[in-house]
Amino acid sequence: MKTAATTIINEQEISDILQKYSRPSHEEVRDVLAKAAEMKGLNLQEVAVLTGISDPLQLHELFETANHIKDTIYGKRLVLFAPLYISNLCANECTYCAFRAKNKAIVRRSLSQNEIEHETELLIKQGHKRVLLVAGESYPKQGFQYVLDAVQSVYRARYSDAEIRRVNVNVAPLSADEFKLLKAEKIGTYQLFQETYHHQTYKNVHLGGKKRDYDWRISALHRAMEAGIDDVGIGVLFGLFDYRFELLAMMQHIAELERVFGVGPHTISVPRMEPATGSDVASHPPFPVSDLEFRKIVAILRLAVPYTGIIMSTRETAKMRSETFALGVSQISAGSRTNPGGYEEGVDDDVSGQFCLGDHRPLDEVIRDVAQMGYVPSFCTGCYRLGRTGQDFMDLAKPGAIKAHCGPNALSSFMEYLNNYASPETYQTGIQLIEKTIAGMEGLPADRARKLVNRVKKGQKDVFC
Known part of the structure; x- marks a missing residue:
């Protein structure tokens, strides 16, 4: 019997393609870059060709093509947002995450609705207009209603006469009926990362909880779109498995969404593994991604899915983030905290946060630096x-x-x-x-x-x- 995992992700096809194009010829690379410049996207074989690039001159051509596509479609524009962590309660046992259920090294906390509203007010006071609401995959006694109430609390918050104008949501996979309830709260994008598309690796790093169910997770975006949520966001935690495999698997996932719904994801996130309290795996990624490979990932995605937003978080350093702007990144978080209540506390808390941050700059400094580079910070909704x-x-x-x-x-x-x-x-x-x-x-x-x-x-x- 075929499952969602085998229907959407064909690991043998990916393996065969990667082996065939592990050392592409200069002619093959040039042909793919020429097609990419037409901004009509790339197929699996063409993405595989780009993953095989190692020649410095061809890497330069790859980056230049990505820059051209980014400027043509998005211009010199970067959308800014802030994550709002409302709870670090979690029932899953993900070996790479500080929120994992058995981790005793962090203090557990779920914000009350008043606290959520207050945290939002602090973000509004900074100038934010977009929020990504994030929660561990377990909720207080209210259950999923806690998330729905939290969205309302964010929209209700005011500082002076200002407010948050769009709430995007990153929470555990939902049932179809729950997605309909989430849609009714007027959210923007529903975001969910598969973490790794490689089935055995997924099993190895998810040792307990509902998240261990690969099929339930990979089919979540189908349920979201069936429930009427137009915009969904996907992502991979780079470092868990071979990035070349992950890129091709992501393309298979995108192709399936396009086949069923006529449109793929609105955004793609590219988090790279960073140290997390209580996780040896996070500090020693099984498949570490170098800085050059990371820039290559961003550029390839911009060529492969030219009209899809690419999100860069504050996991990365200010230097790395700035280097990826020209390669395809169109959205960035700024002034982030990854622990519930972090904005009230006013300090980075890498001990209680989900992962260690690489960019600790406040929003105003990020905006000034971005503007000095010639990019327009956007809060548009x-x-x-x-x-x-x-x-x-x-x-x-x-x-x-x-x-x-x-x-x-x-x-x-x-x-x-x-x-x-x-x-x-x-x-x-x-x-x-x-x-x-x-x-x-x-x-x-x-x-x-x-x-x-x-x-x-x-x-x-x-x-x-």
């Missing part, structure tokens, strides 16, 4: 609120029409941040970038951008097109 999600988003993205909205909206949301939250130094850097960016626009996007930014300068908030 316009597409979610105007229904440009799922297939509707892709219908605008693929012909390039979405840029007429995303560019102006990014600038107006950035202007709003500068007006209300920025330090003087960040304000001056930001204003210069906004003027330079608008000057480089043409036609409708330029007119829209100027009008939206001027409205924000006059005191209006939450303006978008």
